[in-house]
Amino acid sequence: MRIKVGFQGVPGSYSEEALINYFGREVDMIAVREFEDVFSELDKNTIEYGVLPIENSSTGAIANVYDLLNRHDYYIVGEICIKVSHCLMGVKGAKIDDIEEVYSHPQGLEQCREYLSSHRDWKLIPYRNTAVSAEYVNEKGSKSLGAIASKRAAELYNLEILAENINMNDTNYTRFAIIGKEMDKSESPDKISIVISTEHKAGCLYNVLKYFAENNINLLKIESRPVAHTPWEYYFYIDYEGNLNDITVINATKEIERNSCYFKLLGNYKKHVDDIEDEGLLCKA
Template structure:
């Protein structure tokens, strides 16, 4: 079979990532979006332990800029939530900054309504949180239609703002840990609708890593506009007895009504087997990006 230039470039990028692969760093800086008390900081601690230096950033993109610029060894960002779905911005940033996924961690989400000490729910006029926090708590918030909801880029940053404002009419939706760190009262507990609400965070790095227990692969690919293209590609994973754990479609920027796909699969495979699978993937896609090979969280 004759491969196109785009297909060959996709394989060349993957082989270059393999050549540059490193061992996990036992020490080093870790970047995350938010502040102390955020779910992202909790994900950092869960994955790396408490004996690392975690550097808060204002935005997801700042995290990617830091790791690809050499300012930190790792970044931790959310990629999907079990209730609200994918965090699309971070899928786009993965591609834009050509970062590699080297790990993942699942963090249960338990939102609380937080206010300054002595505040009461009856006094609240405005609530601050990330848009995901509002959406995940929409059933609770529907009971208070007169509250003004003010989006913030991070739940814990919203909690810090409420503390600094010292205004009993302001509240934040964030974690109980954020309440403890920023000295706020919990006015209502577990206000998110789903009891098993969980956010999946990915650990990203500038380079792939040979991390023990790797069994999950993430890819991004595009397809030719032909009947059965996606069906034929998915047949590869069925034939190899691999567990397809996620598939997500996203519009291709500046290419109207054309889509790219993000796919995760799980299986006990070695690098030689992975190379063979990706050669078959190359034959059935217009282009692909290898995003990571890492332990299933």
């Protein structure tokens, strides 16, 4: 039986590309409409794993994916970064001058902000997904419509590339989390993700962070997200180095949990290090 893996979007999306890079082509790929649907498919046992974009190196966190990871009880079991290179595309025969409306994911538009700022007359329409935008332009068939998506999406939806590599940063990567039902408890993971909140009144983020420094643990990232129903209170999503079989890491993690008023372990998994720099934020004390 082949493994079933879910992703948001349609064929040609960057999520599908991440899925193929991580799992190879010998799996069943299940495309769903919204990020949340990846979690409902896991609930229904129709997939074993999901692939979700979590952060782009130019435009930052995919905030609602962070919220969903906290809300649902699955684990991050892996990650993969892929290089994102956007193209502007239109129907066959369209020219740049024909374009009036451009569809893409909000982060796609944002990543191409500099290019788009020289076409201020274009109406920019944020859309669900880059590849869905390409599919839409193909469906509508009008020369006045453009999409910003991958080269592969242009091929799949029979569109013509009007401008290539239009993102403002050459180093434009998106990091995807692989989620599954079981924690990886083996020795191979080297990265841990947790969510905490500190007490609102006597709360002390600093007092929690000190356990990383004291235990020589490298903090990789902090992301803050609002706590619903409590204005201006935050969840902190913290990534750090370590394996949960290591006694120092276990003890530091316990101290962090003890000093937080909310604590959730999101997973222990292997960091994806390709040719991308990925260093710590904290000195090892």
